Amino acid sequence: MYNQILLAVDGSDHSVRAAEEAVKLATGSPESQVTIVYVADHANAKNEVLHSGSSMELDLQRRKKIHPVEETMAAQNIKYKVEILHGTPGPAIVEYANKEAFDILVIGSRGLNSLQEMVLGSVSHKVVKRANCPVLIVK
Amino acid sequence: MLEKLKTQWFGNVRGDILAGTVVALALIPEAIAFSIIAGVDPMVGLYASFSIAVIIAFVGGRPGMISAATGAMALLMVPLVRDHGLQYLLAATILTGVIQVLFGVFKVAKVMKFIPRAVMIGFVNALAILIFMAQVPHFIGINTLTYVFVAITLAIVYIVPRFFKAIPAPLIALVVLTAITIYYGFELRTVGDLGTISQTLPTFLLPDVPANLETLMIILPYSLALAVVGLLESLLTANIVDDMTGTPSDKNKESRGQGIANFVTGFFGGMAGCAMIGQSIINVKSGGRGRLSALVAGSLLMFLIIVLGNVVIQIPMPVLVGIMIMVSIGTFDWSSFSYLRKAPKADSVVMVVTVAIVVYTHDLSIGVLAGVLLSAIFFVAKISKIKVEKKLLEDAQYRVVGQLFFASVEDFLEKFDYEVEGQKVYIDFSDAHIWDDSGVGAVDRVVMKFKENRNEVIITGLDTGSQKLIDQLAIFTNDKAKLPSH
Numbered sequence: 001m002y003n004q005i006l007l008a009v010d011g012s013d014h015s016v017r018a019a020e021e022a023v024k025l026a027t028g029s030p031e032s033q034v035t036i037v038y039v040a041d042h043a044n045a046k047n048e049v050l051h052s053g054s055s056m057e058l059d060l061q062r063r064k065k066i067h068p069v070e071e072t073m074a075a076q077n078i079k080y081k082v083e084i085l086h087g088t089p090g091p092a093i094v095e096y097a098n099k100e101a102f103d104i105l106v107i108g109s110r111g112l113n114s115l116q117e118m119v120l121g122s123v124s125h126k127v128v129k130r131a132n133c134p135v136l137i138v139k
Numbered sequence: 140m141l142e143k144l145k146t147q148w149f150g151n152v153r154g155d156i157l158a159g160t161v162v163a164l165a166l167i168p169e170a171i172a173f174s175i176i177a178g179v180d181p182m183v184g185l186y187a188s189f190s191i192a193v194i195i196a197f198v199g200g201r202p203g204m205i206s207a208a209t210g211a212m213a214l215l216m217v218p219l220v221r222d223h224g225l226q227y228l229l230a231a232t233i234l235t236g237v238i239q240v241l242f243g244v245f246k247v248a249k250v251m252k253f254i255p256r257a258v259m260i261g262f263v264n265a266l267a268i269l270i271f272m273a274q275v276p277h278f279i280g281i282n283t284l285t286y287v288f289v290a291i292t293l294a295i296v297y298i299v300p301r302f303f304k305a306i307p308a309p310l311i312a313l314v315v316l317t318a319i320t321i322y323y324g325f326e327l328r329t330v331g332d333l334g335t336i337s338q339t340l341p342t343f344l345l346p347d348v349p350a351n352l353e354t355l356m357i358i359l360p361y362s363l364a365l366a367v368v369g370l371l372e373s374l375l376t377a378n379i380v381d382d383m384t385g386t387p388s389d390k391n392k393e394s395r396g397q398g399i400a401n402f403v404t405g406f407f408g409g410m411a412g413c414a415m416i417g418q419s420i421i422n423v424k425s426g427g428r429g430r431l432s433a434l435v436a437g438s439l440l441m442f443l444i445i446v447l448g449n450v451v452i453q454i455p456m457p458v459l460v461g462i463m464i465m466v467s468i469g470t471f472d473w474s475s476f477s478y479l480r481k482a483p484k485a486d487s488v489v490m491v492v493t494v495a496i497v498v499y500t501h502d503l504s505i506g507v508l509a510g511v512l513l514s515a516i517f518f519v520a521k522i523s524k525i526k527v528e529k530k531l532l533e534d535a536q537y538r539v540v541g542q543l544f545f546a547s548v549e550d551f552l553e554k555f556d557y558e559v560e561g562q563k564v565y566i567d568f569s570d571a572h573i574w575d576d577s578g579v580g581a582v583d584r585v586v587m588k589f590k591e592n593r594n595e596v597i598i599t600g601l602d603t604g605s606q607k608l609i610d611q612l613a614i615f616t617n618d619k620a621k622l623p624s625h
Binding site: 040042045046047048049050051052053054055058084086088 | 252256259260263375378379381382383384385416420423424472474478
């Protein structure tokens with residue numbers, strides 16, 4: 001049974017598909033809980049702060065990105081909570097996943113920016129290599 | 140309290156020492172380059188970076204933020220140094236500190252919220268453009284080798300970090316290219332051609348300026364500009380570090396801390412500085428979170444200069460130019476282009492005007508001031524649009540929608556049809572608000588004009604604030620009052 005499910009999202013369509021799979025896993029057990037993590041990328045910090053009026057507005061913008069994922073959870077009555085991490089997406093997700101005890105980590109296969117991926121490698125690849133729990137990559 | 144201080148200093152020792160080391164190495168070329176921009180010896184920027192970073196470690200309000208000599212401040216000093224010399228700059232630095240301490244005491248940081256984001260975006264873009272422009276005389280039309288070295292430097296700083304991140308790429312470029320230049324004896328301008336490096340610790344000195352009113356009048360405008368720009372960049376940086384670390388910070392303490400740092404730095408032969416966006420991001424990314432990292436960065440910087448001073452003067456200028464071009468590219472807000480397309484027209488205009496004024500005047504403070512004023516005017520223009528809807532039934536019925544204040548009274552007055560006689564005129568203010576005595580005066584004039592033609596005016600729907608103003612200021616309730624004549 002997968003009781004503690006970690007769902008890493010970036011607000012893309014892929015993360016909504018990953019959320020749908022997480023829902024399937026979660027419906028298997030009445031005790032399961034999904035933790036949705038979103039990483040506020042350090043690389044975008046300057047840009048995001050500059051273009052938002054206040055830290056509250058910035059927080060709201062990030063919550064908006066997660067909203068479709070939250071809706072997917074809510075529609076199926078899945079228990080979930082949201083965590084916003086700050087850092088570089090790959091390492092931040094791995095650190096969080098390894099710090100807490102999760103039964104499985106669910107993540108979408110591609111993120112938003114294919115150019116960055118070409119240069120830096122994909123976040124999901126890094127997560128698979130270094131996370132201690134099983135990882136489900138959703139295509 | 141003591142517990143909090145302990146975490147701020149020793150909560151992250153390993154990360155802070157590592158990040159502080161990285162920052163110290165990345166600071167050296169910038170401190171030298173910013174000194175050259177300001178037109179002073181490299182030591183002035185290096186002493187400033189040492190002293191500001193170390194003092195801020197103790198008195199700053201945002202642990203994890205790096206402050207030192209910066210481009211924004213250096214650009215403001217250029218005319219002062221050119222016309223009056225270094226001693227006046229040191230005096231101005233001390234006065235800047237005093238002003239910033241006052242900013243902190245009077246909680247000026249709060250005023251930041253009145254600076255629209257369009258102005259802040261304009262600020263960083265203008266800063267980037269000015270840093271780039273300051274490099275042009277150091278690489279255009281010198282010789283071919285200069286261009287080659289600038290290009291190689293840029294290649295190193297952009298390509299190396301893709302594969303190797305432990306040492307800051309600018310430092311790699313600096314060391315490798317300086318070594319090559321010395322080895323092959325290339326004909327390139329060096330830091331030594333533009334100033335001297337002394338391998339000594341800074342000493343306490345009073346600036347050598349006459350202590351009179353004339354001196355004050357010379358330095359005051361510069362100090363004010365430096366204080367404002369320094370605070371602005373420091374608070375923007377603090378917000379960025381707040382976001383990156385997910386922790387809040389004390390903005391007024393930071394302002395006071397910047398002031399103390401500049402005040403002391405002026406006595407130790409350093410130029411005014413502020414928080415650095417780029418270095419603070421490097422610090423946090425490298426794992427720096429506490430006060431220790433700024434202390435390590437400042438002290439290590441000084442140590443390296445004392446040990447390596449005679450190598451530093453041999454750094455070729457094209458390498459510094461390359462690094463500064465990287466800094467300006469990193470400072471520029473590249474999403475501004477999509478911002479210009481998406482943002483409301485007024486905001487785009489404010490952004491572009493801010494940049495244009497700074498690039499024209501070479502003064503960031505004037506640009507910010509102009510940007511804030513312009514957006515204030517746009518804002519007033521926007522909300523001064525007032526609508527008066529008219530329904531002609533048996534009686535004349537008007538409904539006012541919008542804000543009634545000094546900028547909207549003229550429109551408001553024109554919207555009524557005063558040609559009626561002996562009627563009941565209803566004016567509904569349910570969707571309006573009266574803000575000032577001009578607004579009340581306008582209501583007065585409308586009522587009087589209607590009454591001249593023996594109409595009866597009934598005003599309804601005033602909200603509490605508007606009603607209060609009317610009660611205090613309006614004369615129309617008094618039937619004998621005449622229409623003010625002018």
